[in-house]
Amino acid sequence: MPESEAENDQALVLRSQRGERHAFGLLVQRHMQRAYFTALALTGSPEDARDLSQEAFVRAYRAITKFDATAGAFFTWYYRILRNLCLNLRRDRGRRARPFAEIGESVMAQVAAAPEADPAVLAERNEMQEALWRALASLQPVAREVIVLKDFQGMSYKEMAEALHCPVGTVMSRLYEARRRLRELMEDYL
Numbered sequence: 126m127p128e129s130e131a132e133n134d135q136a137l138v139l140r141s142q143r144g145e146r147h148a149f150g151l152l153v154q155r156h157m158q159r160a161y162f163t164a165l166a167l168t169g170s171p172e173d174a175r176d177l178s179q180e181a182f183v184r185a186y187r188a189i190t191k192f193d194a195t196a197g198a199f200f201t202w203y204y205r206i207l208r209n210l211c212l213n214l215r216r217d218r219g220r221r222a223r224p225f226a227e228i229g230e231s232v233m234a235q236v237a238a239a240p241e242a243d244p245a246v247l248a249e250r251n252e253m254q255e256a257l258w259r260a261l262a263s264l265q266p267v268a269r270e271v272i273v274l275k276d277f278q279g280m281s282y283k284e285m286a287e288a289l290h291c292p293v294g295t296v297m298s299r300l301y302e303a304r305r306r307l308r309e310l311m312e313d314y315l
Contacts, residue, residue, distance in 0.1 A: 138194040141186070149189065153182050156200055159278060160207060166273040167211040169262070177214060181207040197287050201280070204288045208270075260310035268303035275300055 134155070140148035160181065164174035185192075185203050192202050261269055274280045274288065285300075286293045 134199040135194045138189065138192060138199055141189045142192075142194070149186050152199060156203065157182070159200065160203065163204065163273065163278060164207055164211055166261075166277060167208065167270065168214065173211075173214060177210045178207060181210055184210075198284060201284045201287045204274075205290075208288070256311060256313075260307055263310060264303060264306060267299060268306060271296065271300045272303050272307065 134152065137148045137152045137155075141152065157178065160178040161174050164178045164181075165171060168174055168177065181203060184206050188206075192199070261272065264272070270289075271285065274285045275282075280288065282293045282296050285296045289296060
């Protein structure tokens with residue numbers, strides 16, 4: 126995230142802490158798409174992703190006065206709330222998240238790049254996307270999570286360490302191993 130956006134988040138958090146609901150609404154607007162896709166990657170369900178990202182914003186609003194806007198980024202703090210809700214859902218349901226391959230064409234269309242005119246190119250890209258989603262789904266949850274945070278959300282190692290409550294070195298190690306495993310699973314496509 127550009128520094129100016131982080132600064133704007135900080136100002137919006139401070140305004141929210143003073144009771145300005147509109148300021149928190151701006152934070153929600155700024156981060157709701159990112160939150161939804163993060164929850165989608167963690168749960169595998171569009172409905173759960175929508176519900177949990179909204180619930181996480183409600184909880185963040187209720188706890189905004191406890192957030193130290195000078196200590197870290199808003200989304201990193203929000204992510205911890207969202208992550209806990211996703212993990213609780215999975216635990217409470219007593220089942221694993223659905224595979225990424227089952228997410229659905231409409232959601233995949235939002236994530237995928239603009240389609241090319243050549244049907245052969247489209248077919249090849251779709252086949253590779255499906256293989257990637259299957260490979261991601263087969264990773265351990267911890268490995269999938271670090272890939273989502275780094276490669277889908279673009280978080281820095283420091284932000285990831287804060288969100289996951291672990292040292293930067295641990296984040297780097299987990300990411301290295303997750304990418305290595307993903308590369309092995311995608312060997313036929315590389």
